[in-house]
Amino acid sequence: MQQSGMIRHTLLLLSVLSFLAAGPGAVVADELYCITCHRGVTPGYVQDWEVSRHAAMGIDCAVCHGEDHQGSDDPHMAQMPTEEVCAMCHQDQYDQFAAGKHNHGWKSLNAMAVTHVEPPELMDGSRGCGGCHNMGLKSEEELQAYKDKGYRYQVNSCDECHTRHSFSKTEAQDPRSCQMCHMGYDHPQWEMWSSAKHGTRWFAKDSGNLPENAAAPTCQHCHLPGGTHTNRTAWGFFGVRLPLPEDPQWAKDRTTILKALGVLNPETGEPTERLKVVQELDMVRLTEEDWQAERTRMLDICAGCHSRSYARTQLETGDTMIRKADELMARAIDIVADLYADGIIEKPEGYPFAYPDFFYFMRTAGHKLENFSHIDQVLFQMYMKHRMRTYQGCFHLNPDYAYWYGWAMMTKDLGEIEKSAALLRQAHAAKTAKPWYRKLFW
Numbered sequence: 023m024q025q026s027g028m029i030r031h032t033l034l035l036l037s038v039l040s041f042l043a044a045g046p047g048a049v050v051a052d053e054l055y056c057i058t059c060h061r062g063v064t065p066g067y068v069q070d071w072e073v074s075r076h077a078a079m080g081i082d083c084a085v086c087h088g089e090d091h092q093g094s095d096d097p098h099m100a101q102m103p104t105e106e107v108c109a110m111c112h113q114d115q116y117d118q119f120a121a122g123k124h125n126h127g128w129k130s131l132n133a134m135a136v137t138h139v140e141p142p143e144l145m146d147g148s149r150g151c152g153g154c155h156n157m158g159l160k161s162e163e164e165l166q167a168y169k170d171k172g173y174r175y176q177v178n179s180c181d182e183c184h185t186r187h188s189f190s191k192t193e194a195q196d197p198r199s200c201q202m203c204h205m206g207y208d209h210p211q212w213e214m215w216s217s218a219k220h221g222t223r224w225f226a227k228d229s230g231n232l233p234e235n236a237a238a239p240t241c242q243h244c245h246l247p248g249g250t251h252t253n254r255t256a257w258g259f260f261g262v263r264l265p266l267p268e269d270p271q272w273a274k275d276r277t278t279i280l281k282a283l284g285v286l287n288p289e290t291g292e293p294t295e296r297l298k299v300v301q302e303l304d305m306v307r308l309t310e311e312d313w314q315a316e317r318t319r320m321l322d323i324c325a326g327c328h329s330r331s332y333a334r335t336q337l338e339t340g341d342t343m344i345r346k347a348d349e350l351m352a353r354a355i356d357i358v359a360d361l362y363a364d365g366i367i368e369k370p371e372g373y374p375f376a377y378p379d380f381f382y383f384m385r386t387a388g389h390k391l392e393n394f395s396h397i398d399q400v401l402f403q404m405y406m407k408h409r410m411r412t413y414q415g416c417f418h419l420n421p422d423y424a425y426w427y428g429w430a431m432m433t434k435d436l437g438e439i440e441k442s443a444a445l446l447r448q449a450h451a452a453k454t455a456k457p458w459y460r461k462l463f464w
């Protein structure tokens with residue numbers, strides 16, 4: 023015991039000496055002020071930092087947190103480092119991140135009005151939507167607004183995959199580092215991947231049942247290939263794109279969906295102001311070339327293992343299922359739109375048009391549910407949940423998601439919408455019909 027204690031002390035002394043020998047002034051100050059005290063105050067964090075490459079390279083607490091906080095009575099003076107601090111030494115990763123979709127997370131959350139009526143704890147406080155959408159560089163104004171509301175933490179996106187303070191590359195290469203955000207109710211890519219063949223293989227490798235160099239693509243392999251920090255897909259989350267397809271039926275169905283997304287004016291068919299937001303936040307690929315470039319990139323990745331024609335066939339299955347899902351979707355939208363047009367359901371307060379509006383629903387969903395008819399809610403779920411599972415399940419090669427959670431649920435939604443619409447029409451007719459005796463005499 024005593025001996026190992028002595029060895030520890032000797033090692034510590036040696037490491038202090040080596041810091042002193044190698045170190046610029048800041049390292050010395052850190053060892054004296056920051057580390058020494060924090061070994062007592064937050065020992066777990068010092069330990070975590072010690073296993074990082076940063077510790078080995080002498081990048082200490084003060085490099086990221088500054089030196090304004092010096093002791094126990096002024097911890098609020100410690101700075102919380104933004105991505106800019108990481109960029110001092112990791113400009114490439116910063117630039118790649120800035121060019122990808124993750125950079126839009128915070129902005130797309132804040133573009134939804136629902137964000138401003140939900141409990142702040144779940145938004146800026148990061149326990150709900152904000153916990154996943156704390157992705158993306160914040161502008162000076164955004165940071166200021168955040169501080170003004172009394173928030174201090176969660177100003178850095180770089181610790182979302184390689185978490186502080188070990189900042190480990192291998193942690194970020196593990197697909198489980200994506201799980202927290204890419205799972206569950208709204209975007210179950212984790213469930214799709216992990217229970218389909220690619221994921222199954224990865225887990226078999228992880229538990230030693232397949233050799234370490236067996237092929238098993240992870241989320242990173244397909245979405246952050248070659249170690250890039252730029253993530254972007256051809257279809258994106260909403261599964262729409264411009265220009266309209268050549269197939270006339272699909273073009274018609276897609277137009278209906280774009281109206282329900284409010285990017286086309288349902289009355290005139292002209293683009294609305296909302297298209298600008300969609301454009302700014304890169305929600306939709308707006309040209310054929312842009313879409314094709316992402317598709318080709320993905321195909322190249324598949325072709326690292328599969329034959330190109332095999333992989334192309336698989337991806338085209340996803341495209342075809344978007345087309346077929348769009349057909350069901352457009353039928354459902356038309357039914358609800360007709361109810362609005364005939365005055366059978368009323369335009370909810372604040373709706374821009376007497377037409378279903380997915381974005382508006384999303385913006386107010388948790389806010390004034392009584393404003394929305396049941397049929398509107400079924401329609402919203404059909405789009406946001408079941409249509410997405412249909413094609414995301416295809417792209418992630420998961421039969422259960424593509425069918426049971428996707429297509430099968432869409433057909434069920436459509437049935438429910440048809441039935442409810444008929445009942446609403448009946449009830450409306452009964453309400454507005456003339457009483458029998460008036461029919462007799464006039």
Ligand code: HEC
Pocket residue numbers: 052054055056057059060063083084087088089090091092093094095097098100101
């Ligand atoms: C004399 C002890 C002491 C020294 C020296 C010290 N700290 Fe701290 N530090 C604390 C205490 C106490 C807290 C508050 C811990 C708590 O809230 O549980 C703290 C908190 C922090 C926090 C978190 C602040 C927050 O708002 O959550 C950071 C970051 C930090 N210190 C970094 C540093 C850095 C960098 C240095 C060196 C420049 C340093 N500390 C030096 C005692 C110290």
Ligand code: HEC
Pocket residue numbers: 075076079081085086103107108109110111112178180181184189190191192
């Ligand atoms: C003062 C320069 C500096 C700053 C600031 C800095 N780093 Fe590093 N970082 C390094 C150096 C040096 C390495 C080691 C590179 C190597 O291993 O060759 C490194 C390595 C890394 C690694 C790879 C670790 C591994 O397991 O190989 C990650 C991830 C990382 N840094 C993330 C960050 C993040 C996130 C921030 C901001 C919160 C940050 N760094 C701030 C200099 C810095």
Ligand code: HEC
Pocket residue numbers: 126130131134136137150151152153154155202203204205206208209258259260303304305306
């Ligand atoms: C569990 C994590 C998580 C929560 C909670 C969450 N989101 Fe998301 N959100 C994501 C992920 C991941 C994506 C990208 C999904 C995809 O492409 O399939 C996304 C996509 C989006 C998009 C589309 C962005 C685009 O460009 O395609 C919007 C808008 C959005 N979320 C808003 C919200 C709002 C508003 C809330 C709260 C009411 C919320 N999100 C809650 C993780 C989350």
Ligand code: HEC
Pocket residue numbers: 056057060064067068071076081082083084085086087102103174175176177178179181186187
């Ligand atoms: C490479 C940069 C970097 C280094 C070095 C670093 N930190 Fe941090 N630290 C961060 C980041 C990033 C955050 C999270 C900021 C945010 O988004 O709020 C953070 C947050 C913290 C927090 C508050 C949040 C929490 O989880 O409690 C404490 C305490 C802290 N660091 C202590 C330390 C101590 C002690 C050291 C030195 C042993 C250290 N840090 C070194 C980057 C760094």
Ligand code: HEC
Pocket residue numbers: 105108109112115116119124179180181182183184191194195242246248249250251
């Ligand atoms: C979506 C997850 C994710 C986010 C967010 C993220 N990274 Fe990474 N990072 C990774 C992955 C995955 C790797 C491993 C790449 C590889 O396989 O070479 C990595 C590796 C790194 C490395 C080590 C590079 C090398 O080759 O040694 C650095 C440095 C780094 N990231 C910095 C950053 C910075 C700075 C940010 C914020 C601007 C950031 N990362 C945000 C996933 C992420």
Ligand code: HEC
Pocket residue numbers: 123124125126127128130131153154155156157182183194199200201202203204241242245246253254255256257258259303
């Ligand atoms: C902290 C939460 C979080 C983590 C962790 C995370 N993501 Fe994301 N991801 C998001 C959000 C939020 C979006 C949507 C951004 C937006 O609003 O545009 C997103 C979008 C994406 C997209 C873009 C899809 C499109 O629309 O084209 C891909 C691909 C992606 N993430 C892959 C990954 C991978 C791979 C990992 C793990 C290495 C990962 N993400 C880790 C939150 C996260």
Ligand code: HEC
Pocket residue numbers: 197200204209211212213215216220239240241242243244245255256257258259317320337414417418
């Ligand atoms: C074998 C390659 C591959 C793997 C592994 C993979 N994906 Fe995907 N992913 C795709 C393809 C293909 C698409 C659809 C691309 C398109 O739009 O053409 C896609 C789409 C996405 C999208 C955007 C559209 C959507 O489905 O919401 C997100 C987000 C995403 N993947 C996240 C993940 C995450 C997280 C993991 C790991 C849990 C993962 N993917 C694993 C190939 C892969």
Ligand code: HEC
Pocket residue numbers: 219220223237238239243244320321323324325326327328333336337419
């Ligand atoms: C790193 C190698 C690798 C990459 C990259 C890869 N796959 Fe696979 N894929 C495999 C292996 C291995 C299997 C398991 C084969 C089996 O089931 O016998 C598999 C299985 C499949 C299956 C069959 C699933 C089943 O249930 O039988 C399909 C479909 C598939 N991959 C499509 C794709 C597509 C599309 C891409 C690109 C988006 C892709 N793969 C990328 C290695 C890869």
